[in-house]
Amino acid sequence: MTDATASQPPVRSLFAEDARTRRRNRAEARFRAYGFAAVVIGILALIMLLISILSNGLSSFRQTYVTFPVDLAEARLDPQGNRNPEEMAAVTTFGYLPVMAMAFIEHVEALGIEHDLSPQEMAAMISGEAPAQLRAMVLENPSLVGQTVTLEMLVNGRIDGYFKGRVTMASAERDNNVTPGQLVLAQALADAGAMETRFNWSFVTAPDASGQRPEAAGLGVAIIGSFYMMLVVLALALPIGVAASIYLEEFAPKNRLTDIIEVNISNLAAVPSIVFGILGLAIFINFAGLPQSAPIVGGLVLTLMTLPTIIIATRASLRAVPPSIREAALGVGASKMQSVFHHVLPLAAPGILTGTIIGLAQALGETAPLLLIGMVAFVREYPAAPLDGLFDPASALPVQVYNWTQRSDPAFVERASGAIIVLLVFLVFMNALAILLRRRFERRW
Amino acid sequence: MSLAKLSVSVLAVAAVSATAAVAQSRDNVQVAGSSTVLPYASIVAEAFGENFDFPTPVVESGGSSTGLRRFCEGVGENTIDIANSSRSIRESEIATCAENGVTDIIEVRFGYDGIVFASDINGPSFAFTQSDWYLALAANLPVDGAMVPNPNTSWDQVRADLPAQDIAAYIPGTRHGTREVFDENVILQGCEDSGAMAAMMEMGMDEDAAEEACMELRADGVSTDIDGDYTETLARITANPEGIGVFGLAFYENNTDRLQVATMAGVEPTVANIASGTYPVSRPLFFYIKAAHIGVIPGLKEYASFFVSDDIAGPFGPLAAYGLVADPELAEVQATVANEVTMGGM
Numbered sequence: 096m097t098d099a100t101a102s103q104p105p106v107r108s109l110f111a112e113d114a115r116t117r118r119r120n121r122a123e124a125r126f127r128a129y130g131f132a133a134v135v136i137g138i139l140a141l142i143m144l145l146i147s148i149l150s151n152g153l154s155s156f157r158q159t160y161v162t163f164p165v166d167l168a169e170a171r172l173d174p175q176g177n178r179n180p181e182e183m184a185a186v187t188t189f190g191y192l193p194v195m196a197m198a199f200i201e202h203v204e205a206l207g208i209e210h211d212l213s214p215q216e217m218a219a220m221i222s223g224e225a226p227a228q229l230r231a232m233v234l235e236n237p238s239l240v241g242q243t244v245t246l247e248m249l250v251n252g253r254i255d256g257y258f259k260g261r262v263t264m265a266s267a268e269r270d271n272n273v274t275p276g277q278l279v280l281a282q283a284l285a286d287a288g289a290m291e292t293r294f295n296w297s298f299v300t301a302p303d304a305s306g307q308r309p310e311a312a313g314l315g316v317a318i319i320g321s322f323y324m325m326l327v328v329l330a331l332a333l334p335i336g337v338a339a340s341i342y343l344e345e346f347a348p349k350n351r352l353t354d355i356i357e358v359n360i361s362n363l364a365a366v367p368s369i370v371f372g373i374l375g376l377a378i379f380i381n382f383a384g385l386p387q388s389a390p391i392v393g394g395l396v397l398t399l400m401t402l403p404t405i406i407i408a409t410r411a412s413l414r415a416v417p418p419s420i421r422e423a424a425l426g427v428g429a430s431k432m433q434s435v436f437h438h439v440l441p442l443a444a445p446g447i448l449t450g451t452i453i454g455l456a457q458a459l460g461e462t463a464p465l466l467l468i469g470m471v472a473f474v475r476e477y478p479a480a481p482l483d484g485l486f487d488p489a490s491a492l493p494v495q496v497y498n499w500t501q502r503s504d505p506a507f508v509e510r511a512s513g514a515i516i517v518l519l520v521f522l523v524f525m526n527a528l529a530i531l532l533r534r535r536f537e538r539r540w
Numbered sequence: 541m542s543l544a545k546l547s548v549s550v551l552a553v554a555a556v557s558a559t560a561a562v563a564q565s566r567d568n569v570q571v572a573g574s575s576t577v578l579p580y581a582s583i584v585a586e587a588f589g590e591n592f593d594f595p596t597p598v599v600e601s602g603g604s605s606t607g608l609r610r611f612c613e614g615v616g617e618n619t620i621d622i623a624n625s626s627r628s629i630r631e632s633e634i635a636t637c638a639e640n641g642v643t644d645i646i647e648v649r650f651g652y653d654g655i656v657f658a659s660d661i662n663g664p665s666f667a668f669t670q671s672d673w674y675l676a677l678a679a680n681l682p683v684d685g686a687m688v689p690n691p692n693t694s695w696d697q698v699r700a701d702l703p704a705q706d707i708a709a710y711i712p713g714t715r716h717g718t719r720e721v722f723d724e725n726v727i728l729q730g731c732e733d734s735g736a737m738a739a740m741m742e743m744g745m746d747e748d749a750a751e752e753a754c755m756e757l758r759a760d761g762v763s764t765d766i767d768g769d770y771t772e773t774l775a776r777i778t779a780n781p782e783g784i785g786v787f788g789l790a791f792y793e794n795n796t797d798r799l800q801v802a803t804m805a806g807v808e809p810t811v812a813n814i815a816s817g818t819y820p821v822s823r824p825l826f827f828y829i830k831a832a833h834i835g836v837i838p839g840l841k842e843y844a845s846f847f848v849s850d851d852i853a854g855p856f857g858p859l860a861a862y863g864l865v866a867d868p869e870l871a872e873v874q875a876t877v878a879n880e881v882t883m884g885g886m
């Protein structure tokens with residue numbers, strides 16, 4: 096076969112690359128570099144986001160408080176002297192303000208701190224929330240009147256900003272709401288130990304506050320509102336979604352109708368969330384007469400939004416269960432329903448739970464549909480316990496972020512970033528739970 | 541099977557509680573409307589919740605027009621009780637209201653808001669007149685008997701006294717009640733002052749057409765409509781220090797460390813100048829009460845009376861401290877609320 100040997104390609108070593116191999120290797124190296132660059136870009140973006148949020152928001156978990164004794168004079172707080180809370184309620188927070196302010200001014204004098212501030216400037220250093228807190232305290236416990244109590248009160252947001260580095264002497268110079276003199280006095284009080292910045296639980300527990308009191312604003316109502324909505328979503332979307340998926344996947348005949356339903360479910364998953372808000376306003380509020388700004392309506396709207404996600408995830412995990420399991424069950428005489436509930440569903444459960452938790456996490460971060468049903472609002476009352484509480488007005492975590500970014504006082508920037516941190520913590524927690532459940536219960540075949 | 545049982549029982553509970561809610565009555569006042577009024581309304585709501593036994597009212601924003609539209613949706617517990625507005629209600633809105641059964645509306649004017657023109661604190665300071673703004677922002681200017689596209693790109697081209705800085709204006713979008721005041725008190729006034737309006741009428745336009753041409757603003761990127769809130773305007777100015785933004789006085793008062801304010805027609809926008817009416821760009825702020833809800837929704841009338849009380853809306857109250865210009869005729873407003881005087885009855 097001399098002909099064949101003549102037409103054979105030239106013998107080459109496997110260790111020497113020819114031009115084609117080199118080209119292929121280069122292409123692969125390039126692709127790897129692109130892939131690596133993509134990952135780096137993604138990570139950089141995440142790091143930038145985290146840095147900006149954490150640097151802006153971590154300070155919201157700390158708050159400055161001032162401690163001073165207040166003489167609760169009977170003449171001002173309980174003119175009738177009956178210690179009757181109903182009579183005492185006639186003294187409004189405007190009546191408590193001078194009591195606080197005078198006590199504060201006297202305390203500064205007692206500490207021997209020199210200053211040249213007017214009484215108005217001194218009073219402005221304490222938060223507008225303080226008289227309200229004192230009034231609530233006195234009305235709850237009328238026997239306090241006539242005594243001297245030592246109180247720890249929030250200070251004004253600008254003073255607090257000074258201790259956090261947001262307000263400086265130079266900016267106070269130009270700022271109409273704070274004077275350098277107030278900052279000097281605040282520093283002196285801090286040195287004397289009467290003013291301190293410390294961890295602030297009330298950021299997570301307190302309700303929202305108006306634009307004049309950024310220092311008092313908290314996430315309490317928003318967290319409860321979000322929690323209630325998630326309860327509603329979980330209680331409705333999970334059973335409905337799972338039932339729909341099981342029926343479609345295991346029982347429904349394959350015909351044109353089920354095809355149409357399938358296409359529509361996939362489409363619904365991609366519908367902009369605001370559309371569900373419009374639907375919610377039309378159906379749940381205008382037609383069904385449910386109250387506005389209530390977590391029940393928010394939950395129902397988010398249920399509609401989450402359903403397609405849960406159905407798609409559930410169907411995928413049902414499909415992943417090998418047919419041999421169903422056939423084995425049917426083979427030993429189980430009914431179709433027994434095969435599904437005793438064998439298929441337990442095996443699909445980790446996938447269903449993961450899909451549900453991811454759907455919930457998505458719903459937790461949604462603001463747009465809540466705009467139209469009145470949950471993007473200033474709400475200060477805590478909703479009651481479920482089930483009544485589901486019908487009380489509440490706000491939601493992402494809504495609180497949105498609201499605070501619109502406020503004029505710069506202190507709310509810090510608050511908004513703090514709220515984002517809380518929201519992120521919840522999301523990370525939920526996603527970690529999803530991964531944990533999947534790892535724990537996952538079966539391989 | 542347990543899952544099936546669970547889902548059925550959950551659905552049953554949801555259905556039962558939903559029907560229970562329809563019977564349940566609302567005990568909090570529900571307010572919606574202007575984002576300019578929102579900070580004032582939330583201050584009042586907060587103080588109201590602290591000092592009264594009623595729950596704190598729920599205050600939504602969304603803009604004057606949105607608020608009034610929802611206000612006019614009808615009477616009943618699932619409609620709002622009060623609409624906040626940074627402009628007075630329009631005839632067409634009153635008609636819509638009447639169609640839906642909202643016939644008795646109490647108009648409450650609780651103070652004035654100044655609209656200020658502010659720029660970055662480190663930039664040059666400005667002293668504007670209305671005609672400067674018209675000449676800077678109009679889409680077309682009359683030149684020698686014909687309308688030509690606005691050629692001005694920097695402020696010194698508008699008027700030689702102004703700093704040589706590129707024109708970059710951030711004005712409220714049409715969704716805002718503030719825009720209406722800006723259009724009428726600044727642009728239209730400037731159009732008349734600069735003689736442009738007279739020139740247009742000479743060109744054969746009737747008055748309506750001329751006014752319309754006056755208020756048509758350029759769309760070549762020199763002027764930007766801000767549909768968000770003042771915080772967005774402030775962010776734009778931080779990003780572009782040459783920008784000039786339109787703000788509410790209260791917002792400016794909260795950010796004096798970053799913004800400097802321009803005078804308008806030689807008048808500085810102070811509370812005193814706005815209250816006396818010498819500062820030309822201010823507007824009254826309103827809220828509208830659905831009279832049919834008084835006595836049905838607990839605390840509604842108390843909230844309204846508290847809002848306009850001297851303690852709150854007076855010149856030394858918390859609203860004034862936040863930047864509201866107190867209404868000099870507050871006593872009359874208080875009487876309007878106390879006697880529940882509706883708009884038709886005036």
